[in-house]
Amino acid sequence: MKKILTTIFLIATAVTVLAQVNVEARLDSTEILIGSQAHLQISVTAPKGSTVNFPYYSANQQMAGGLEVVTADREKEEQGNNLEKTVNTYTITAWEARKYDVPAMKVRVNGKEYPTKSIPLTVQSTKVDTTARATPFPPSDVMDNSFSWAEIIPLILLLLLVLGLCIAAVYLRGILRRNKPITIFSKTEKKILPHEKAMQEIEKINRTTGNDQKAYYTSLTNILRQYLEDRFGIMAMEMTSSEIIDRLRAEDSREKLNELREVFQTADLVKFAKHSTLRNEEELYLTNVVQFIQETKLEAQPEAQQSAPQLTAEEQQSRRTRLLLKSGIALLVSSAIGILIYIGISVYDLIV
Known part of the structure; x- marks a missing residue:
């Protein structure tokens, strides 16, 4: 009797729990x-x-x-x-x-x-009204080609304006020629290696992301993608995780690729499915990325790159002046050309 009562109690409990679960879709x-x-x-x-x-x-x-x-x-x-x-x-x-x-x-x-x-x-699909009809209009009367001074005088004034714009452009050109251009000498700077750049960014992750796991994994995978672009020359920033793994399959061992796959998959779950990970998992994935970078880094030093030195205040002012003069000349010339085109169209309309 006791076994029967226990069985009945368990069945009733299970039915109660199941009854509390309700799943709906709409x-x-x-x-x-x-x-x-x-x-x-x-x-x-x-x-x-x-x-x-x-x-x-x-x-x-x-x-x-x-x-x-x-x-x-x-x-x-x-x-x-x-x-x-x-x-x-x-x-x-x-x-x-x-x-x-x-x-x-x-x-x-x-x-x-x-x-x-x-x-x-x-x-x-978007519905198109096929019942609407265009309203026909009667043919226009033939117009005379006669024109008056009221139509010609504005065009003459515009021609005078074009002449004034050309004179102003020539004047600014003379000032520009007297203002000697600035000669900028470049200096040599050491180009940073891909793995050095990646490690510098990794050191900033904990300071910039804090406890935000989505920001943490986004920063970590972006650093890894940028390193893959700089190191292997693949467009990793525009590729999916699986495409990156397939592209690297010929470059690295299967064990390291599996570690990278776990990093990308976990990052996708955190970013898109609100998945969360433990702190030791974050450190494990970070260690895997650092280890991959260290094992695939370039040992040879890259060629030095050229960079421009800082200009003095006087040189910067001279450079701005030349830029303003060039912009003014370009504006005057383009305005003159635009007005000439307008005059040509207007004359054509008067004649035809």
């Missing part, structure tokens, strides 16, 4: 235009402290045929009765006018899967 709009955005909200109501795992989609990833995930955000709120509500919002869009089915999602709550229902979404 769209804020079932019809959008091409390129517009809809918001898919998946809400989970469960006991406080429950582990809730939503499907993960990175930015610009395809959710289903033609549906693209723009962003994904999560928020929580208390519901009372020891319950809390977790909402994951996926911003989605599509670039083809047709009907779609937002797929059913599987949400894990405390290790158990709860499926949602698929939701239809219609994407429409």
